Amino acid sequence: MLQRIVQERAGDARATFTDEHAERALGTIAPLPEPGTVAARSVPGRFRAALGTPGLSLIAEVKRASPSQGHIAALDPATAARSYEEGGAAALSVLTEPRHFGGNREALQEVVAVTGLPALRKDFVVHPGMLLEAREWGASAALLMTSVLGEQLGVYLRLTRDLGLDALVEVHDEHELSIALACGADLIGVNNRDLTTLKIDLQNAPRLIRSARAQGFTGLLVAESGYREAADLSDVRSVADAVLVGSSLAGSGDLARAVRTLLA
Numbered sequence: 001m002l003q004r005i006v007q008e009r010a011g012d013a014r015a016t017f018t019d020e021h022a023e024r025a026l027g028t029i030a031p032l033p034e035p036g037t038v039a040a041r042s043v044p045g046r047f048r049a050a051l052g053t054p055g056l057s058l059i060a061e062v063k064r065a066s067p068s069q070g071h072i073a074a075l076d077p078a079t080a081a082r083s084y085e086e087g088g089a090a091a092l093s094v095l096t097e098p099r100h101f102g103g104n105r106e107a108l109q110e111v112v113a114v115t116g117l118p119a120l121r122k123d124f125v126v127h128p129g130m131l132l133e134a135r136e137w138g139a140s141a142a143l144l145m146t147s148v149l150g151e152q153l154g155v156y157l158r159l160t161r162d163l164g165l166d167a168l169v170e171v172h173d174e175h176e177l178s179i180a181l182a183c184g185a186d187l188i189g190v191n192n193r194d195l196t197t198l199k200i201d202l203q204n205a206p207r208l209i210r211s212a213r214a215q216g217f218t219g220l221l222v223a224e225s226g227y228r229e230a231a232d233l234s235d236v237r238s239v240a241d242a243v244l245v246g247s248s249l250a251g252s253g254d255l256a257r258a259v260r261t262l263l264a
């Protein structure tokens, strides 16, 4: 499934972006630091700052459909965003992938227009132009998937930062975590969902979060996917800075109440 979505998004990017887009985006990248100097460019952005508060913060996702659930809910993005904010979410994630998640540019723009919360562009970023779009559409952050970008992650990470966006770098296993750490990610999301089988293992995030800390990672850590009720959060409460929750909130019928109940 992941491979199919990535191929589709790469096709979309080829149809949308010219070489000029890529050059313009890549032209914003700052020069590499001198060898031996510290590469950290740690200016905490709006999205990171929203998650860096004491306790477990919630990133609530505007998600209308998914490969694992099919149709979830015919959400109006602006109404959903207001409800998530009212319920106590710290930040929002908005799907912009159209075929499998029912997302689009308007969803992100409408969310940004009505809430004071920072928003993540949740998509399968495969082209620098998609990061230019994220900024243009009002996102404060973009998702970078290690499973999709592989060794290109470092370039995309620098580009995202140089565009003034925070990057949520997603990993699912130790190998991907080692790539994210080597690239200098400062906000790492550990996905409980295996994107090739779509199976959820709620032990995956606490395990890899502990591993990241044991390796000296001092940035922020987000546990992603599969959380349905407050009890599901017990293993991540003491180790993660934030959780990212989509389907269970989006399909709840009362989004503000669902957020309050989850965070109780």
Ligand SMILES: O=C(O)c1ccccc1NCC(=O)[C@H](O)[C@H](O)COP(=O)(O)O
Pocket: 001, 002, 061, 063, 066, 067, 068, 069, 191, 193, 195, 198, 224, 225, 226, 227, 244, 245, 246, 247, 248
């Ligand atoms: O959600 C899916 O089925 C899915 C399938 C293939 C690639 C990505 C997918 N989801 C992206 C996500 O990471 C989730 O939207 C996010 O973490 C929230 O998960 P959940 O709370 O389980 O909806």
